[in-house]
Amino acid sequence: MATTADRLLDALRHDGFRITRARRAVCEVLAAAPRDHLSAGDIYALIGPDFDQSTVYRTLEALEEAGLVTHTHMGHGASIYHLAADAPHQHLVCSRCGATIDLDPTGMESLLAEVTRRTGFVPDPAHFALSGLCRDCAAKA
């Protein structure tokens, strides 16, 4: 089921957050573009200048605390935000041209299980993008 802005707002309200116009605007942007790779700055740019940028950050933090939104570090720049209900995927970022590719993580489980078997460490690979070269850049390398 698609996550709607109202569902996000209900969850915020349930966690004791007041629903302000800015919070509603942030939730509407996230619900409308669930697969877009929006940074907090992108979201701020989309909801317009009548809101305070720190409100955008605090709303994203609240949504993360409520388990509705996750962030991924794509590289050296700002993190991007995804709805937690989205199909999980691994991000690949080209270190040369900046291209980003969404990878279905099916098949990675055995590698991750091997990491845990050897070290006890439980990886969370979606938190950071994998850095490397895209097909085009690799062909030129």
Ligand SMILES: [Zn+2]
């Ligand atoms: Zn590239």
Ligand SMILES: [Zn+2]
């Ligand atoms: Zn993504």
Ligand SMILES: [Zn+2]
């Ligand atoms: Zn992080």
